[in-house]
Amino acid sequence: MNLPLFIARRYLLAKKSHNAINIISMISVCSVAVATVALVCVLSVFNGFHDLVASMFGHFDPDLKITAVEGKVFIPNTDAMRSVRALPQVEAATEVLQENVLLRYGGRQQIAVAKGVDSAFERTVDLGSVLIDGRYALNEGGTDYAIPGIGLASTLGVNASFTDPIEIYAPKREGRVSASQAATSFQIEYAYISGVFCIDRPEYDANYLILPIDLVRNMLHYDAGEVSALELKLKPGARVGDLKQQIQQRLGQGFRIEDRFEQQEASFRMMQIEKWMTFLILAFILTIALFNVVSSLSMLIIEKEDDVQMLRSMGASQRLIRRIFLYEGCMIPLLGAVVGIAIGVALCLVQQTFGLIRLGETGAFVSDQYPVRVSPWDLLAIFVTVVAIGGLTSWYPVRSAARRWAVTMPKAAAASLLLFGLLATASCSGGGGQSADDSHRVSVTIEAQRYFAERIGGAHFTIHTVVPPGQSPETFDPTPQEMMAVARSRAYLRVGRIGFEQVWMPTIVEQNPHLQVFDLSQGIRWIDSDLSAHDQHAHGGGDPHIWNAPATARQMAENTLRAFCLLDTAHTAVYRAAHASLVAEIDSTDAALHAMLDTLTHRTFIIYHPALTYFAQAYHLKQLAIESDGKEPSAASMKKLIDEARAQRVRVVFVQREFDRKHAESVAREIGARVVIIDPLSAQWKDEMLKIGQALTK
Structure with a gap:
């Protein structure tokens, strides 16, 4: 079972203590549904008009049209062309020769x-169904006939009942045009009007004249068999895309094969642009409607704070709780999308069947009713858009709430968490007390402490780190498993004033009276500065990062030795020998750092989180921090920092691996410095200290 989804579904369907939340949630669902209905209907109407226009072009444009890439005409009687005509998907093929001419009838003339x-x-085409006057005939008894569009016929003042032919003028392809005898420069042909077509497309109705191909060849002096295009009609069910590729392979790259949409690419592209621009406008309206989700989700989060704390006390992670409310926020637009799509499809089907919404008076338009066609791809695009926008609008209130949960946790919930851990421990150990192994377990807060503890007491004690690698000890909240491990420990070595300890140590001590707690900061002189509080946890008046300098590290090692000697008097000699070895290593590290840093020219560095205060003091360096009081820097503070860094000629910007690098990289780019990733919390204390020193010397 997906637990977050199950809880989110219960939250959505259950009655809330504040009825306003239910009302706002229903308003959110309804607003999303209305916007979704609008999207479905509008896109379906665009699809309907697209199909209507395509059907109108179908009266004149073929399914496929073959033209030459270079030159105006080609010979269609090659073996390759004959193989194309013989394809089983091809029902008919028409040879076409097309050219601009001048038409005259009576005193009127028109380019066509x-x-x-x-x-x-x-x-090949369904021209006969759009003849509004006369009949379809191009040559009968040796007489040539022409079929103009209705606009062209109106311009010339002709119709099918006229007995006089129209005059067709075309420039002679050979010879020069004589200005004094212009008539001799044109080839003149005559044709009678047999019919007039109308497909309600001005580009055809006002410009095209259908003629026998032999008449056009004679008029233009083309050789027999030369054509400007070969037009194909396909059999029902033929796959146009596959057939295009097949024909292209047979004819080669010297020919262009266009389907009906490519022949009218500009018109169809404009329709698609209009369709998706309308989609974007409606999606923007949908986004505004989804702000109701922010309101309802924010109110729900406030109402369910007690539930959140209970889940946390039962071991639920921040990620699981975030997913609950994210799922809840996504369910509202999801429900609205499903309802809206269902209603929209139903309305479109009703319009298709009954034509309830009409365009106007009968006969005034090509179609009496709004054409609609529902596309599954449109429905998918609408669904994904609604859910995606809904998810994004849900993310903000959940993210804000997650930050608040990370900062504050009621003490009662903390006690419940520890009690849960202790009960689990008791059940695992068979009723209470510590096992023999537990009596040799010591917990420390961070990995850097483990370096000192294992070097001194690792021979006889197991060292457990509470804050895992990669987590910040300022914001970390322990899991029940972590609390169980602490409860099973004999002693706890605390750093002193780090954020985790300030929040959790009182409760840990209260719930574990058997636990011996040793403060490793005893005897260390705290550095008080305005950088001593950050990340929402106050450090209590001093910088807590005491392990990041050899002098303070020696004192921590001394305090660690004292703790192990008190815990295990039988092995004090072992612990003292290990301590002496550790101090020698600290001294050698200190000497190496002095050798690297004492002659350093540029003695200022930048760090994201001010964790090297003691290090900077020990080696007479200056630390500039990007972060201030646990908050991201403002534009003004960033400018001030960059100006000072330029003045101090800073060459390195440190950033701890548990923090975001964005601001550090931005500062480094501005001042031309390097970004160096460090891990002051690492259990490899010596290596990390030397790495920092080496970075400053480069």
């Missing part, structure tokens, strides 16, 4: 596009 076609044209 003469489209010469062969006898298969009537089977």
